[in-house]
């Protein structure tokens with residue numbers, strides 16, 4: 001599935017109301033390590049197809065979302081299930097670790 | 104500019120340098136003080152020494168061997184590494200060096216301080232990466248845990264972002280640093296306190312300070328510390344490499360104890376050789 005651009009405007013629709021798990025990567029353009037997380041997230045989206053949603057949140061453009069989820073460190077990846085933050089990964093992770101978090 | 108800079112002068116780093124220097128690459132090895140090898144009293148399971156050899160002696164011989172073939176081997180602690188896409192910048196308390204390839208071989212050093220609350224608040228105010236997370240603490244009061252050159256370097260990274268910084272040495276001697284908004288507290292730490300995020304630090308003597316964020320910079324920076332800032336994937340603080348000793352970041356290789364697995368000289372030597380050879384290929388291929 002395509003990697004979605006998640007914003008304050010579409011968060012409710014795409015994440016809170018989603019009936020499949022959603023993986024969200026919180027990042028900023030100035031954060032070097034975030035650039036290494038990005039292809040891993042793209043790869044997960046490709047591999048998992050329609051079974052999960054994958055999205056990215058630019059924390060500079062969406063400060064409220066970053067606040068709401070208490071993001072104080074990036075990259076942070078959160079897995080949402082039934083609209084709730086189920087698992088949080090702080091810092092760069094490899095694909096396996098994030099996929100394991102889905103189980 | 105060097106072709107190759109290697110951080111660490113143990114069996115892994117020195118072996119890599121033997122290959123890169125002999126492959127006509129201008130090579131610099133930076134090291135600091137203790138290596139795992141120096142702590143090994145007597146090594147009897149490494150090839151070629153009929154009566155075994157002390158780790159300290161083997162370490163010194165390795166450094167001399169590299170110097171003898173023309174490698175620059177310099178004793179300076181690396182406090183910061185920057186990836187500027189087409190070159191790397193390596194910073195020590197004395198100055199800066201640049202290179203096309205970087206090899207990490209800093210040994211098996213785990214720097215996480217054993218302080219209650221650190222793990223609980225990771226991502227909730229406790230950070231290991233000034234360049235990733237400094238921004239979250241703009242104009243706030245923050246702390247840096249550490250007491251050496253690395254702590255000073257990290258404090259300098261934050262000086263223009265935070266309102267004020269307190270260096271918490273946790274019982275160690277205070278480092279030298281002079282800036283209007285930097286304080287130093289040498290008291291021993293009991294725990295990090297807060298509800299959902301870091302709110303303060305409690306000391307063993309019962310006193311407390313308020314702080315919004317805590318950056319960890321204890322001891323001498325190791326490969327896992329550099330990895331966090333460079334975007335290198337790690338697994339339990341070991342650097343993840345492929346069979347060619349390449350990390351996920353182009354131009355950065357890692358070898359020896361810092362990649363985990365068997366923590367032995369022979370494995371460090373093999374990985375160093377492989378990293379050196381692959382570094383040569385990388386530079387030739389990229390026409391650098």
Ligand SMILES: Cc1cc2nc3c(=O)[nH]c(=O)nc-3n(C[C@H](O)[C@H](O)[C@H](O)COP(=O)(O)OP(=O)(O)OC[C@H]3O[C@@H](n4cnc5c(N)ncnc54)[C@H](O)[C@@H]3O)c2cc1C
Nearest residue numbers: 111112113114115135138139143181210359360366367368
């Ligand atoms: C007590 C003990 C006994 C051992 N016995 C044996 C044995 O019998 N047989 C065996 O095969 N192995 C033994 N080992 C393991 C062996 O010492 C290691 O596997 C080996 O030294 C790993 O080599 P390395 O090059 O990866 O790292 P190290 O030898 O640890 O070298 C790390 C290098 O990195 C440098 N460094 C780190 N951080 C920085 C920085 N920020 N800036 C600059 N330089 C930095 C250090 O100064 C050092 O030069 C023993 C280890 C210990 C601790």
